[in-house]
Amino acid sequence: xxxxxxxxxxxxxxxxxxxxxxxxxxxxxxxxxxxxxxxxxxxxxxxxxxxxxxxxxxxxxxxxxxxxxxxxxxxxxxxxxxxxxxxxxxxxxxxxxxxxxxxxxxxxxxxxxxxxxxxxxxxxxxxxxxxxxxxxxxxxxxxxxxxxxxxxxxxxxxxxxxxxxxxxxxxxxxxxxxxxxxxxxxxxxxxxxxxxxxxxxxxxxxxxxxxxxxxxxxxxxxxxxxxxxxxxxxxxxxxxxxxxxxxxxxxxxxxxxxxxxxxxxxxxxxxxxxxxxxxxxxxxxxxxxxxxxxxxxxxxxxxxxxxxxxxxxxxxxxxxxxxxxxxxxxxxxxxxxxxxxxxxxxxxxxxxxxxxxxxxxxxxxxxxxxxxxxxxxxxxxxxxxxxxxxxxxxxxxxxxxxxxxxxxxxxxxxxxxxxxxxxxxxxxxxxxxxxxxxxxxxxxxxxxxxxxxxxxxxxxxxxxxxxxxxxxxxxxxxxxxxxxxxxxxxxxxxxxxxxxxxxxxxxxxxxxxxxxxxxxxxxxxxxxxxxxxxxxxxxxxxxxxxxxxxxxxxxxxxxxxxxxxxxxxxxxxxxxxxxxxxxxxxxxxxxxxxxxxxxxxxxxxxxxxxxxxxxxxxxxxxxxxxxxxxxxxxxxxxxxxxxxxxxxxxxxxxxxxxxxxxxxxxxxxxxxxxxxxxxxxxxxxxxxxxxxxxxxxxxxxxxxxxxxxxxxxxxxxxxxxxxxxxxxxxxxxxxxxxxxxxxxxxxxxxxxxxxxxxxxxxxxxxxxxxxxxxxxxxxxxxxxxxxxxxxxxxxxxxxxxxxxxxxxxxxxxxxxxxxxxxxxxxxxxxxxxxxxxxxxxxxxxxxxxxxxxxxxxxxxxxxxxxxxxxxx
Numbered sequence: 001x002x003x004x005x006x007x008x009x010x011x012x013x014x015x016x017x018x019x020x021x022x023x024x025x026x027x028x029x030x031x032x033x034x035x036x037x038x039x040x041x042x043x044x045x046x047x048x049x050x051x052x053x054x055x056x057x058x059x060x061x062x063x064x065x066x067x068x069x070x071x072x073x074x075x076x077x078x079x080x081x082x083x084x085x086x087x088x089x090x091x092x093x094x095x096x097x098x099x100x101x102x103x104x105x106x107x108x109x110x111x112x113x114x115x116x117x118x119x120x121x122x123x124x125x126x127x128x129x130x131x132x133x134x135x136x137x138x139x140x141x142x143x144x145x146x147x148x149x150x151x152x153x154x155x156x157x158x159x160x161x162x163x164x165x166x167x168x169x170x171x172x173x174x175x176x177x178x179x180x181x182x183x184x185x186x187x188x189x190x191x192x193x194x195x196x197x198x199x200x201x202x203x204x205x206x207x208x209x210x211x212x213x214x215x216x217x218x219x220x221x222x223x224x225x226x227x228x229x230x231x232x233x234x235x236x237x238x239x240x241x242x243x244x245x246x247x248x249x250x251x252x253x254x255x256x257x258x259x260x261x262x263x264x265x266x267x268x269x270x271x272x273x274x275x276x277x278x279x280x281x282x283x284x285x286x287x288x289x290x291x292x293x294x295x296x297x298x299x300x301x302x303x304x305x306x307x308x309x310x311x312x313x314x315x316x317x318x319x320x321x322x323x324x325x326x327x328x329x330x331x332x333x334x335x336x337x338x339x340x341x342x343x344x345x346x347x348x349x350x351x352x353x354x355x356x357x358x359x360x361x362x363x364x365x366x367x368x369x370x371x372x373x374x375x376x377x378x379x380x381x382x383x384x385x386x387x388x389x390x391x392x393x394x395x396x397x398x399x400x401x402x403x404x405x406x407x408x409x410x411x412x413x414x415x416x417x418x419x420x421x422x423x424x425x426x427x428x429x430x431x432x433x434x435x436x437x438x439x440x441x442x443x444x445x446x447x448x449x450x451x452x453x454x455x456x457x458x459x460x461x462x463x464x465x466x467x468x469x470x471x472x473x474x475x476x477x478x479x480x481x482x483x484x485x486x487x488x489x490x491x492x493x494x495x496x497x498x499x500x501x502x503x504x505x506x507x508x509x510x511x512x513x514x515x516x517x518x519x520x521x522x523x524x525x526x527x528x529x530x531x532x533x534x535x536x537x538x539x540x541x542x543x544x545x546x547x548x549x550x551x552x553x554x555x556x557x558x559x560x561x562x563x564x565x566x567x568x569x570x571x572x573x574x575x576x577x578x579x580x581x582x583x584x585x586x587x588x589x590x591x592x593x594x595x596x597x598x599x600x601x602x603x604x605x606x607x608x609x610x611x612x613x614x615x616x617x618x619x620x621x622x623x624x625x626x627x628x629x630x631x632x633x634x635x636x637x638x639x640x641x642x643x644x645x646x647x648x649x650x651x652x653x654x655x656x657x658x659x660x661x662x663x664x665x666x667x668x669x670x671x672x673x674x675x676x677x678x679x680x681x682x683x684x685x686x687x688x689x690x691x692x693x694x695x696x697x698x699x700x701x702x703x704x705x706x707x708x709x710x711x712x713x714x715x716x717x718x719x720x721x722x723x724x725x726x727x728x729x730x731x732x733x734x735x736x737x738x739x740x741x742x743x744x745x746x747x748x749x750x751x752x753x754x755x756x757x758x759x760x761x762x763x764x765x766x767x768x769x770x771x772x773x774x775x776x777x778x779x780x781x782x783x784x785x786x787x788x789x790x791x792x793x794x795x796x797x798x799x800x801x802x803x804x805x806x807x808x809x810x811x812x813x814x815x816x817x818x819x820x821x822x823x824x825x826x827x828x829x830x831x832x833x834x835x836x837x838x839x840x841x842x843x844x845x846x847x848x849x850x851x852x853x854x855x856x857x858x859x860x861x862x863x864x865x866x867x868x869x870x871x872x
Contacts, residue, residue: 008038011045013153016193019231023049037078040069044082051089053231055268059089080110084118091125092270096309099125116145120158127165128272130312130349135165156185157194160201170352170388172208179205196225200236207243210390211430215243217533234260234273241280246391247431247532248439248794250287257281275304275313282320286327295324315345319357326364336364340377352392355384359399371406378403385419390427394420394443401450410458417451420444421471428474432534434771434804435754437474441794444471448795452570461584462552465577465675468568469550472648472674472796489530496523497727497763504759524755531754531768550676556582558682561643566675567632569650576636579675585639590631592652598628599656606657606818609861618857625660632656637663644668644843646871648675651792655817659850660864666851670812670843670868673798677806681871684811686778690738692717693777695725697744697759701822704743706783706829713833726762731769736809739836740777741829746787746801746816753791753799758782767804775809779842779872783829784822788815788867802869812842812872816865824862828853843868 008029014022026045029038043066050059063086070079083106090099103125106118123138139162146155163178183198203218219240226233237260244253257280264274282297298320305314322339343357358381365374378399385396397420404412424444431437448471455464503516555564556579563580567589574589589595605621608614629637632653645667647658658669672678692714696704704721711719718733725744734740744758744765757764770776782788782801790800802813814832831852835845850863 008034008041011041012048013191015045015048017191019049019053019193019229035073036069037073037075040066040073040078040082042066043069044085047089048085051085051092051270053267056089056093056270057268060086060093063089076109077111077114080106080114080118082106083109084121087118088121088125091128091308092272094271094304094308096129113145113149113151116142116149117154120146120154120161123158123165124161127161127168129308129310130168132165132168132312132349136162136169139165152185153189153191153194156182156189156191156198159185160194160197163201164204167204167208169350172205172389175208176205192225193229193231196222196229199225200239203243204239207239207246208389210427211535212243212247212436213430213432213533213535216240216247216529219243220529220533232263232267232269234264234269234277238273238276238280241284245284245287247436248442249436250284254281254284254288254290254293257284271304272308272310275301275308275310275317278304279313279317279320282317282324286320286323289327291324291327294320295328298324311345312349312351315342315349316351316353318342319346319353319360322357323360326360331364331367333368333370336361336368336370336373339364340373343377343380352388355381355392355395355399359395359402362399362402366402366406374406375403378406385416390423391443393423394447396420397423398446401447405450405454410454413454414451417447417467420447425474429536432536433531434807435528435793435799436532437536438794438797438799441471441474441797445795447471449570452568456570456575461577461586464568464575464586465552465566465579465584466550468566468577469674469676472650472676474797486530489527492523492527492530493766493769496520496527496766499523500757501763504764524752527768528752528754531771552579552584555579555675555679556584558679559646561641562645563640563643564646564648564675564678565633565636565640566648567650567653569652574632574634576632576634578636578639580641580643585636587634587636587639589634589636592650595628595631595656596652598624598631599653602628602657602660603655603818606861606865609857610819610821610824610865612821612858615857618860621660621861625657625665626662628656629661629663633661633663637661640664640667644670646675646678647671648673648678651790651796651798654788654790654792654798657817657864658867659847666847668841668843668847670841670871672870673803673806678871681806681811684778684809684872686811686872687736687738687775689736691733691736693733693737693740694719695730695733695740695742695744695760696721697725697742698761699745699759700743700784702826704783706826706833707741707743709830710741710833713837723761725760727760727765727769730760730765731773734777734780735773736775737777739779739781741781741783741833743783743829746782746784748786748789748800750791753793754804756789756800758784758787758801767799767801770801770804770808773808776805777810779812779836780805780810780814781829781832781842782813782815783825785816785819788813788817788869806870810870810872812868812870814842814846814866814868817867818865820862820865821858824853824859827859828862828866841868842870842872 011022011026022045026042029042043062047059047062047066066082067086070082083102087099087102090102103122107115110118119138119142123135126135139158143158146158159178159182163175166175179201186195186198199218200222203215206218207215222236237256241253241257257277261277278297278301282294285293298317302314302317305317319342339357339361343354343361346354346357358377362374362377362381381399382396382403385393385400397416401413401416404416421444428437428440451467455467499516499520503520506513559580566577568575569592572592574592576587576589578585602624605617608617658664694707694711694717696707711717720730742758747757749755754767757766788802790798793799802815805813828849831849832845835848846868853859853863
């Protein structure tokens with residue numbers, strides 16, 4: 001080979017180190033009337049670029065020309081190398097038979113080092129096809145030859161591929177060993193694309209070992225590396241979607257997969273990747289409770305996989321298709337048989353999804369009353385409970401619980417539910433972000449529901465209470481991991497406040513600026529991404545009932561003369577658990593759907609009453625309150641006794657204004673996301689210094705008129721207003737305060753509840769800011785609109801301003817779940833603080849403050865809109 005030959009051949013490794021430069025140089029070679037050998041290399045480089053990052057049809061044109069030119073150059077090794085590249089492109093184009101034939105010719109034409117490279121490419125294509133055992137055999141044959149030839153780059157690629165195949169077969173430890181060895185090799189090369197691929201691979205390994213935050217962090221790092229190279233990343237998108245689904249973020253995974261499909265279609269990219277993205281979108285839609293979309297995407301993916309002769313993938317698409325049909329009620333004996341046959345196929349492939357298919361077959365058989373078949377399928381699915389990633393073990397415990405139920409073993413049902421939820425607890429302790437912990441709870445909903453249903457049918461009210469607590473508001477049972485002193489995160493939060501403030505000002509002036517809004521969304525994505533990378537550190541305590549076994553006796557002792565009403569929902573109906581007087585009693589409530597509709601009507605009524613001139617709506621709203629009481633409390637409304645009442649509603653009823661219910665209107669009423677949370681709040685000690693902090697944000701109609709008057713009633717409170725009411729100063733003063741009163745506009749973000757905010761002088765104070773507090777105020781009063789609005793996520797979890805405070809040391813919160821009239825809020829707040837100065841709790845002071853208001857509709861509605869949370 002001459003120096004010129006060496007120069008042209010250098011383009012092949014360059015295509016992954018600097019893709020754009022390699023493409024330009026290859027095109028330049030073709031412009032110089034090159035020899036057949038040089039032209040072959042140039043067309044091969046262009047073909048690789050188009051195959052991986054452009055139009056696969058153009059890739060095939062260039063690679064076929066490269067093959068023909070290689071044959072003319074009379075170099076068998078050159079021809080074999082091109083045939084290996086062409087084989088990959090043909091497989092990605094869905095032409096599987098032609099691709100495998102190209103590999104056969106390449107293996108036959110090449111020798112030694114070249115043949116090993118062709119074997120590697122065939123192994124990669126066999127992995128794409130789902131033929132994992134054959135892929136493993138080829139890559140095992142290639143690695144020793146590549147290593148002996150001193151080919152560091154191709155040895156690293158081969159070890160990365162072998163690790164990926166190991167993961168597909170469930171051999172996580174072997175995969176991690178290969179990934180580690182490959183990364184060490186990449187550190188000695190200049191292959192930037194392959195280095196990015198190594199980071200992506202470590203993210204994949206972290207995911208398979210159950211470390212979701214590390215997986216997200218590594219995949220995001222890989223994305224940044226790919227972005228610098230200017231290369232599309234469809235495989236990375238698929239892997240990121242898998243992690244998002246495991247984290248409970250299925251709607252985001254669906255959106256990301258659909259976006260990638262659109263980009264791929266736009267460039268005429270690989271049909272194999274399109275099929276995989278369609279399958280990913282189908283799985284995400286299924287987890288997002290959208291069976292129609294899941295079925296549609298899975299059906300297209302199945303057809304594509306069948307045409308590409310990818311039976312492993314076709315089976316996985318079939319699984320989602322059957323799951324979608326079952327979810328829409330299309331259950332039949334034929335569907336049971338289809339699911340069972342599919343489970344056998346997946347088991348033959350050694351696919352980790354096989355237990356899901358057995359569980360699906362067992363579920364459908366149970367619904368049809370086919371007990372013997374159901375028991376057989378569920379018993380097989382239950383084998384996965386002992387090993388593998390956490391979510392796979394949860395699948396196994398769900399199968400075990402259903403099997404125990406089918407065989408009439410009540411003890412077996414409860415034991416399986418307990419063990420499965422324990423696995424999920426362990427998984428969630430790895431998640432530092434409260435959002436991820438809340439969303440991950442959805443995976444335990446079926447287990448918790450099975451235990452609740454069994455307790456309703458064969459246990460007693462105490463057992464039903466214990467299991468209702470077992471999986472309720474668990475994200476609040478321990479504080480979120482405090483974000484590290486990450487300069488990029490802090491910088492992002494500051495930039496977000498500036499941009500959000502400017503965008504809000506522009507909207508108020510009637511001149512919204514799209515560029516500002518786009519930048520705000522970008523910063524939100526960046527902040528959220530960094531918080532999702534945080535790994536949990538706090539272990540679960542005790543026996544895991546919300547950080548310690550729930551003790552009904554302790555609850556009853558702490559209630560004293562009071563009562564706690566916990567509302568459980570089973571089969572769509574409210575079950576009222578009335579705790580107090582030394583016992584737990586159960587009463588039947590109404591349908592949850594009816595209660596939700598009535599609560600929405602009440603919210604609309606309160607919004608109307610917040611404006612003068614709506615007095616005629618007051619009797620209508622009061623009548624709604626009576627209907628809500630019938631639906632939510634039933635006969636328990638007459639058994640509440642004379643003392644205070646704590647209400648523990650399900651997440652979907654968090655917007656009920658409880659003080660509107662006639663049985664609660666004159667009572668001391670507080671609300672808690674869980675009975676365990678109320679106990680923790682009750683036993684939280686106030687800080688020793690007794691510091692009071694009063695904050696007045698901008699833009700209120702009354703300018704926060706209550707703040708100066710309240711300040712005069714306390715000794716020497718910290719008052720932050722005007723330019724002093726900036727987020728860093730406000731957070732510093734709130735940390736560890738005994739009482740905080742914040743008069744500021746509240747904004748609830750249903751699309752992204754962690755960005756719900758209070759408006760300060762320098763921009764929004766968001767939930768992510770509160771989570772940076774070492775200890776939030778012992779008591780906090782939020783006197784503006786919508787500060788108690790929360791998003792229901794996961795199994796029975798809530799995200800928003802109030803729930804950000806409760807795990808951080810706040811024992812009591814006053815907030816509003818509806819829009820309120822700013823002027824009417826002032827007398828309510830003054831009366832509330834007067835009660836606090838007399839030593840009353842927040843709930844007692846709020847009850848007395850409502851009674852002190854004028855009797856007109858505006859002030860009554862204002863009082864009903866506010867709720868006391870916690871126990872302080």
